[in-house]
Amino acid sequence: MKHLLSVADLDLDAINEIMRLTDQFVEVSERPIPRVPALRGRTVVSLFYEESTRTRLSFETAAKRLSADTMNFSVSTSSAKKGESLRDTVQTIEAMGVDVIVVRHSSAGVPWQVASWVDAAVVNAGDGEHEHPTQALLDCYTIRQQRGTLEGLRIAIVGDVGHSRVARSDVHAFTTMGADVTLVAPPTLLPASLEGWPVAVSNDLDDVLPKTDVVYLLRMQLERQREALLPSLREYTARYGLTRDRARLLADDAVVMHPGPMNRGVEIAAEVANRPNSVITKQVANGVAVRMGVLFLLAGANPREPAAGDANG
Numbered sequence: 001m002k003h004l005l006s007v008a009d010l011d012l013d014a015i016n017e018i019m020r021l022t023d024q025f026v027e028v029s030e031r032p033i034p035r036v037p038a039l040r041g042r043t044v045v046s047l048f049y050e051e052s053t054r055t056r057l058s059f060e061t062a063a064k065r066l067s068a069d070t071m072n073f074s075v076s077t078s079s080a081k082k083g084e085s086l087r088d089t090v091q092t093i094e095a096m097g098v099d100v101i102v103v104r105h106s107s108a109g110v111p112w113q114v115a116s117w118v119d120a121a122v123v124n125a126g127d128g129e130h131e132h133p134t135q136a137l138l139d140c141y142t143i144r145q146q147r148g149t150l151e152g153l154r155i156a157i158v159g160d161v162g163h164s165r166v167a168r169s170d171v172h173a174f175t176t177m178g179a180d181v182t183l184v185a186p187p188t189l190l191p192a193s194l195e196g197w198p199v200a201v202s203n204d205l206d207d208v209l210p211k212t213d214v215v216y217l218l219r220m221q222l223e224r225q226r227e228a229l230l231p232s233l234r235e236y237t238a239r240y241g242l243t244r245d246r247a248r249l250l251a252d253d254a255v256v257m258h259p260g261p262m263n264r265g266v267e268i269a270a271e272v273a274n275r276p277n278s279v280i281t282k283q284v285a286n287g288v289a290v291r292m293g294v295l296f297l298l299a300g301a302n303p304r305e306p307a308a309g310d311a312n313g
């Protein structure tokens with residue numbers, strides 16, 4: 001694997017390989033000193049043109065735990081503000097000698113462009129409404145950790161699917177892993193066309209919840225909505241929010257997930273986010289180990305010889 005740009009580039013074997021590597025890096029993360037020398041001498045730069053809390057910190061933590069050097073490019077403090085083009089910025093960064101560029105941008109496709117300009121490996125950390133592959137991998141890992149497998153699981157993805165890069169990547173990853181996915185949303189929050197999406201669609205959350213193994217709530221992405229798509233947030237919550245009452249429709253072992261940042265009280269009630277089968281903080285913790293696996297695959301000295309030697313070294 002040269003880059004990680006899209007989940008669509010990963011087949012079942014590739015996802016499973018990342019899951020196995022992640023198992024080893026979860027073990028590393030649980031050690032008193034959670035650090036291995038696997039990427040010593042390598043440099044990972046994060047190039048974030050869009051705000052982020054967890055993804056950026058997660059990649060940085062992952063790179064540090066692998067002993068890589070890290071550089072951080074933040075658009076608000078950089079020459080991009082002075083009008084420098086993306087291409088010039090990327091080539092300046094590469095001239096400093098980097099092995100992996102982790103890029104987030106509000107425009108779909110930017111990571112592909114970056115990959116065409118540089119020799120370094122490129123990881124897509126979110127491009128517009130398009131893809132967020134490491135989120136999908138950490139979601140697969142978290143579900144597998146809770147339920148053993150995704151094969152045959154019924155997963156409901158609820159909410160603002162149309163604006164969600166998480167939903168696009170998750171649908172691909174979950175179905176590749178053998179899950180049955182149902183999208184639950186008002187028609188205005190679904191993509192204009194679902195052609196080619198291997199999913200069922202419903203607009204009745206109460207009907208779907210009792211038959212669901214995993215319910216995945218999406219954040220209402222008001223910053224991406226260019227027109228009024230809902231009568232009001234209150235009405236949205238009344239029909240599509242995972243309220244305390246509605247959560248009673250779930251089986252006891254049903255798993256509740258959210259990519260963060262959460263709008264408590266909109267798509268998910270505060271007390272539901274805190275219930276025992278809610279794995280939202282586990283998703284964050286697993287994100288570091290998954291990203292360690294991805295960085296290791298892309299920049300490890302001997303990618304064919306996974307973490308065994310390095311993880312114990």
Ligand code: ASP
Binds near residue numbers: 126
């Ligand atoms: N953090 C995720 C993303 O960057 C989900 C969200 O923002 O709602 O896409």
